Amino acid sequence: MAERGAVVEGVRAYRLIAVMWVRSSMTYRTSFAVTLLGNLMVTGLDFVGILLMFSQVDSLGGWSLYEVAFLYGLSATSFGLSDLALGSLEGLGGRMRDGSFDVLMVRPAPVLAQVGADRFALRRLGRITQGLVVLCWALVSVDVEWTAAKALLVPVMVISGAAIFCAVFVAGAAFQILAQDAAEVQNAFTYGGTTLLQYPPTVFGKDLVRGVTFMLPLAFVNWVPAAHVLGRPYPVGLPGWAAFASPAVALVCCASAGLAWRAGLRSYRSTGS
């Protein structure tokens, strides 16, 4: 009950602060328009790279262009959503170094919600837009016999995937409390993770695939459920129902990340003055 109260409080505080940041960014309209446009272009070029690759080869690790586009769209959309929601956690180390984190700690709202909403930026919608475009293109092009279960898996993947990435952001933030200049470590798992998932698991070594299945279960963002949708074997030996395990995996990830955050916050040391 107390947990639920904290979540409700957190969402409320998040909304209040996000609105303030959106209004702040609107005081510089031109700058906002330019960064949004730039963001769309940079993320757009990202997929162009994959298209260029397929102009030279017919398949990547045995996967066709549309199948890779399916993976890409899922990974980019999930990550885009989590980046919009909690991408600001990357800046936590800076907030702690300049002492402004302390100001957030004396307000009557969950700190995670406050740092999550910190510098909330609508320009991050660019990545989501681009991911959705690629995903839609893949959905209409890919050769799949759609069933109700498979169709339902697509939104489930996007939402569970976003939740798993959110958990990675939060766990990274908890780690940043301990090592205040660890933003790059966090980036390796967030930006690195989404890039990894944009390629078929068959191009990577077995150990890496096992690692992102059992250790840091990024494989449940798209690899495992997408394999089921596309009628391909799972990247590692898993029972048949594993394709539908993503929400449960996401839940476990979020709970663990929440505990890590709580532990991190208790060990927070603040700056000298």
Place this chain on the structure above:
Amino acid sequence: MAVSDDEAFIDVDKVEKVFDVRRRAGFLRRELRRVRAVDSLSFRVARGEMVGYIGPNGAGKSTTIKMLTGILTPSGGRLRVAGIDPSRERTRLAHRIGVVFGQRTTLWWDLPLIDSYRLMHRMYRIPDARYRENLDRLVHLLDLGALLDVPVRQLSLGQRMRGDVVAALLHDPEVLYLDEPTIGLDVISKARVREFLREVNAERGTTVLLTTHDLQDIERLCSRVMVIDRGRLMYDGPLAGLHEVGESERTLVVDLERELPPIEAEPARVVRVEGPRQWLAFPAGESAAALVARIAARYPLVDLSVREPDIESVIARMLHAPGDAAGLPQDRSEGVGS
């Protein structure tokens, strides 16, 4: 100062804060040092008191405030504010306290001042009528009415500080922590902030704990002062007592009609003579008026002024006073190997 159990609003009992500091000691070698930022600190503050909390840089002032607000978790001891354990129930406590960090603003840089207050209104769930009443009163008292629609980035330092003080009081906190509230402010802004704090304390009974480098802040505001050094409480009592313990001195500067031999007026002693101008040091606890009257009766006075001792020198004298009651402060850091 004696504050009984039930009226202690802030209750600090043998609180410690130990930091492990890793330092580079050569290639890949780290030296671990254990620093005791706050060492067995105990004090109580009653509801409605105004207390000055002073000490040299790095003495543990900020660490104490951060533990009292729930930012830092104590390493040991017991700490309660309004009966709440700050680090365990940080958000519940947040509704009852107000904090002003002198160097960090809670205001939104790019938005009009009023927007920051509206956020407070919603975040603290202040009832509408209460919010409007408090906002009107505070804005009037601190003369911010004309600035409410100005983006915070365009405010002067003094205006922003006043803005921060308003933000910290909108939700009617029972205790207000101020960390260097007058730092960098001009004389008029300082006076206004002080006058305002006195009023808030008198009218609302708000408990105030402030850290400062400005002795005048303490003189104008606080009936009680606590001095901390190396994480330990070295003095707790009225400001006058601090002067006594530290044997601190005020300086009387007198301009005579002509050059004269050094003035003789107990308990003052002449510390400097420059033509017709003489500097006399006298104990800060003594009345300047009586001394001036005695000198005026015997010497041809033209002009005079009194200079207050600054806080650093008062503390320095106190900490190094011979026969210091609290004993010599111990070295607070101990090596723990690498």
